[in-house]
Amino acid sequence: MMKSITKRALMAGCAFAFAAGIVAGPAAAQDFPDGPITLVVNWPAGGGGDRAGRLLAQYGEKYAGVPIVVNNIDGAGGSTGVRFVAEAEPDGQTVGIFGSSIVAQQYINPNAPAVADLAPISFFGPDPGALEVRADTGIETLEQFIAALKENPGSIKNGNDAPGGWSYVVAALIEKAADVQMTKVPYKGYSPTVAAIMSGEIQSATLPVPQLVDQAKAGDINILAVTADERHFMAPETPTFKEEGIDLVAGDWRAVFAPAGVSDEVKAKLEEIFTKTVEDPEFQEAAKNVGFVIQPKGAEETGTYIAAFDENYYPVLLDAGLVKANQK
Amino acid sequence: MYGDFLGHLTGVLGTPELIALSAIGAILGIVLGCLPGISSTMSLAILLPVTYAMAPEAAIVFLIGVFSASVYGGSISAILLNIPGTPGAIVTQLDGYPMARSGRAGEALTIALFSSTLGGIVGLLVLMLIAPLIVAGAMQFRSPEFAAATVFGLTMLAYASPGSTFKGLMAGLVGLVCGMVGFDTVTDTPRFTFGTTLLESGIDLVPLTVGIFGLAEVMRTIELGSAKTAAVERIGRLIPPWRSLLGLWGSIGRGSILGAVVGAIPAAGSAIAVAVSYTQEQRLSRHPERFGKGAPEGIAAPEASNNACVGGALVPMMTLGIPGDSMTAILMASLLIHGLRPGPMLFADRPDFVAAVYVALFLALIFTLIFGLVFIRQIVRLLQLPPNILLVIVTLLCFVGAFAIRNNVDDVIVMVAFGVIGFIMTRLKIPIAPLAFGLILGPILEENLRRALIVSDGSWLVFVERPISATLLAISLLAVLYPMISPSLRKGLKVGRAKRLNDVE
Numbered sequence: 063m064m065k066s067i068t069k070r071a072l073m074a075g076c077a078f079a080f081a082a083g084i085v086a087g088p089a090a091a092q093d094f095p096d097g098p099i100t101l102v103v104n105w106p107a108g109g110g111g112d113r114a115g116r117l118l119a120q121y122g123e124k125y126a127g128v129p130i131v132v133n134n135i136d137g138a139g140g141s142t143g144v145r146f147v148a149e150a151e152p153d154g155q156t157v158g159i160f161g162s163s164i165v166a167q168q169y170i171n172p173n174a175p176a177v178a179d180l181a182p183i184s185f186f187g188p189d190p191g192a193l194e195v196r197a198d199t200g201i202e203t204l205e206q207f208i209a210a211l212k213e214n215p216g217s218i219k220n221g222n223d224a225p226g227g228w229s230y231v232v233a234a235l236i237e238k239a240a241d242v243q244m245t246k247v248p249y250k251g252y253s254p255t256v257a258a259i260m261s262g263e264i265q266s267a268t269l270p271v272p273q274l275v276d277q278a279k280a281g282d283i284n285i286l287a288v289t290a291d292e293r294h295f296m297a298p299e300t301p302t303f304k305e306e307g308i309d310l311v312a313g314d315w316r317a318v319f320a321p322a323g324v325s326d327e328v329k330a331k332l333e334e335i336f337t338k339t340v341e342d343p344e345f346q347e348a349a350k351n352v353g354f355v356i357q358p359k360g361a362e363e364t365g366t367y368i369a370a371f372d373e374n375y376y377p378v379l380l381d382a383g384l385v386k387a388n389q390k
Numbered sequence: 391m392y393g394d395f396l397g398h399l400t401g402v403l404g405t406p407e408l409i410a411l412s413a414i415g416a417i418l419g420i421v422l423g424c425l426p427g428i429s430s431t432m433s434l435a436i437l438l439p440v441t442y443a444m445a446p447e448a449a450i451v452f453l454i455g456v457f458s459a460s461v462y463g464g465s466i467s468a469i470l471l472n473i474p475g476t477p478g479a480i481v482t483q484l485d486g487y488p489m490a491r492s493g494r495a496g497e498a499l500t501i502a503l504f505s506s507t508l509g510g511i512v513g514l515l516v517l518m519l520i521a522p523l524i525v526a527g528a529m530q531f532r533s534p535e536f537a538a539a540t541v542f543g544l545t546m547l548a549y550a551s552p553g554s555t556f557k558g559l560m561a562g563l564v565g566l567v568c569g570m571v572g573f574d575t576v577t578d579t580p581r582f583t584f585g586t587t588l589l590e591s592g593i594d595l596v597p598l599t600v601g602i603f604g605l606a607e608v609m610r611t612i613e614l615g616s617a618k619t620a621a622v623e624r625i626g627r628l629i630p631p632w633r634s635l636l637g638l639w640g641s642i643g644r645g646s647i648l649g650a651v652v653g654a655i656p657a658a659g660s661a662i663a664v665a666v667s668y669t670q671e672q673r674l675s676r677h678p679e680r681f682g683k684g685a686p687e688g689i690a691a692p693e694a695s696n697n698a699c700v701g702g703a704l705v706p707m708m709t710l711g712i713p714g715d716s717m718t719a720i721l722m723a724s725l726l727i728h729g730l731r732p733g734p735m736l737f738a739d740r741p742d743f744v745a746a747v748y749v750a751l752f753l754a755l756i757f758t759l760i761f762g763l764v765f766i767r768q769i770v771r772l773l774q775l776p777p778n779i780l781l782v783i784v785t786l787l788c789f790v791g792a793f794a795i796r797n798n799v800d801d802v803i804v805m806v807a808f809g810v811i812g813f814i815m816t817r818l819k820i821p822i823a824p825l826a827f828g829l830i831l832g833p834i835l836e837e838n839l840r841r842a843l844i845v846s847d848g849s850w851l852v853f854v855e856r857p858i859s860a861t862l863l864a865i866s867l868l869a870v871l872y873p874m875i876s877p878s879l880r881k882g883l884k885v886g887r888a889k890r891l892n893d894v895e
Contacts, residue, residue, distance in 0.1 A: 107435030137591025224578035257656035276733035
């Protein structure tokens with residue numbers, strides 16, 4: 063019943079688009095962008111993904127020459143918004159800003175669209191992971207943290223996302239790299255995790271640095287290390303895992319995607335718009351204030367980055383028993 | 391802090407730009423909040439980019455104006471159309487709409503407006519005066535406490551449907567089950583989706599309430615044949631007699647305090663505050679049978695709660711840098727863009743800015759009250775549209791509202807389905823409000839129960855070892871046993887009252 067309605071609506075839509083196409087002539091790349099560009103955010107308004115999307119839309123209009131409209135399409139662990147872009151007309155008018163969850167969801171959720179249904183356009187930036195503990199645990203270094211867990215496995219309760227989410231992956235990667243075992247406690251997003259570590263329900267968290275930097279300055283939290291190649295600009299005194307002798311570099315990231323069928327010309331134009339935006343100094347200043355690490359990359363480089371990420375990430379999901387579809 | 395506030399208030403009052411921004415924010419907030427599907431969160435997110443170019447103080451004055459006013463705005467459509475404008479208003483319509491239907495729309499709106507303003511002021515006072523104290527208490531709320539508080543909320547549910555407790559509980563249980571559809575929050579895997587993408591996004595509170603209240607009402611009106619009943623012919627007096635407002639002080643007071651406290655607990659949210667304060671009023675009322683049929687207390691308490699939540703939600707944001715809900719998360723983002731990071735450091739280092747936030751909330755409350763009073767007559771006139779046109783508008787708003795909350799077509803289908811379910815339930819005389827309450831409380835109970843057990847390594851004792859959790863469970867038990875022991879208790883009360891009367895004479 064529902065399917066037939068959707069199908070009919072789709073057919074009507076196609077017929078309309080076809081008729082419009084005849085009147086207007088086939089849309090050529092030089093006509094792009096033709097009207098406002100829709101930037102889909104696959105999370106609700108107010109979160110980090112939404113903040114990134116709205117910044118990009120605000121500063122991107124200068125380079126697009128048309129308005130960029132943010133559309134929050136939320137649901138199904140982020141998959142609803144991704145599907146909306148994957149199934150959109152590949153004319154470049156609909157793009158989305160998505161994070162690493164698109165890689166996870168294609169394995170966790172049999173109904174989620176595959177990353178291959180999307181064409182990477184431009185990189186926004188990495189969102190490196192970090193390990194924080196409550197100051198009252200007395201743990202001040204990564205070494206002490208690992209020693210405490212080696213002595214008493216599972217004794218430290220770590221706050222993180224549910225298994226598909228990013229901060230869970232960071233926790234799982236730390237366990238693997240340092241060969242320790244903590245108790246991973248799931249929370250619904252970053253803010254409840256912050257509240258839980260402040261309330262003392264959990265002793266450690268694997269949140270990105272900006273989430274807890276102020277509490278660290280106030281002396282309630284110790285940030286032990288970041289899972290990046292370089293130290294984080296908001297916590298310059300915190301070492302990286304590599305500096306501490308553990309080979310762990312892992313980060314969530316955000317990037318702009320178009321539907322996979324987009325033509326090369328339109329793709330090039332989109333790449334130009336969004337890469338220039340991300341390189342814009344005013345944009346970078348605003349993004350830095352919110353705590354985003356910005357790292358411009360072109361379409362090809364973004365694609366390589368995501369492929370490498372997929373490679374590293376898959377075993378973690380497999381270990382966690384989360385691979386339910388598209389098994390490799 | 392108090393001196394800072396007054397100093398800042400006079401400063402702001404001498405700055406026409408800031409006053410204008412607060413006023414514009416309040417108007418936009420009322421309008422956006424009133425539109426079904428545009429929640430307070432959405433209103434703030436839409437208007438956030440406008441503030442990028444403003445000075446930080448101007449940005450916060452504007453956004454808090456939008457935030458606070460949108461909370462009242464949500465109750466306008468709830469009262470007049472039976473469609474909640476924002477999720478926090480879902481309870482307001484239980485009595486607001488019947489009141490409007492009986493020709494007392496103006497009165498209902500005014501009660502909502504005054505309760506909102508008073509609730510907002512209580513929230514502000516809590517924020518200004520005892521924020522550190524409240525936040526210390528709120529931080530005692532861990533997973534076991536959340537679970538216990540939800541159990542308490544569920545026992546109150548039994549009272550939410552007088553006359554047919556059994557049917558009410560059944561409806562509540564259906565609501566609980568509906569809350570389990572979609573992604574499991576603990577394991578992150580889809581469940582109860584029957585393999586369709588339709589149910590993967592779960593059953594959201596807004597489409598469900600829009601369906602069971604709004605669309606079901608449209609169907610019922612059509613069924614009755616004469617569309618006449620849809621429209622409210624008489625507006626009635628706008629301002630209720632002062633005495634009746636005064637009579638609500640107890641409800642407003644209880645609702646406000648509950649709202650401010652629940653608001654301060656991170657991640658609790660106004661939906662719980664309004665659900666609990668409504669059932670509590672019904673429980674305490676000497677005429678619980680009037681609830682759902684236009685009881686003024688049924689509007690006053692949840693509206694006061696809803697607005698007191700605003701001040702409450704700012705408590706953890708200002709003192710700890712933790713956004714308690716999605717609205718404060720956006721407020722935090724707006725400050726971050728200007729390089730201001732709310733939290734313990736800002737609280738200590740920039741008392742001037744902290745005072746500016748208080749002033750912004752105060753102005754927002756005043757402007758909401760002013761605009762609410764000025765426009766009440768125009769707003770109510772909406773109901774005098776020809777009935778058939780009104781029905782079309784309501785139906786349209788049901789569809790728009792269900793869609794716009796997540797821009798998800800699946801939600802529209804969910805809304806229509808629950809419209810039919812709500813219609814059937816009303817025909818079978820099954821109360822529908824417990825369904826919505828079950829949907830609010832179910833996911834919170836499940837998530838926190840399971841998490842509490844993970845943290846306690848599987849020990850159920852955690853719920854009775856922690857004092858707040860144990861107390862909440864004990865009260866819940868009392869609430870369940872109360873009907874069995876109440877006859878003897880009432881007898882005792884009667885004796886006591888008679889004795890007191892004798893003493894007076």
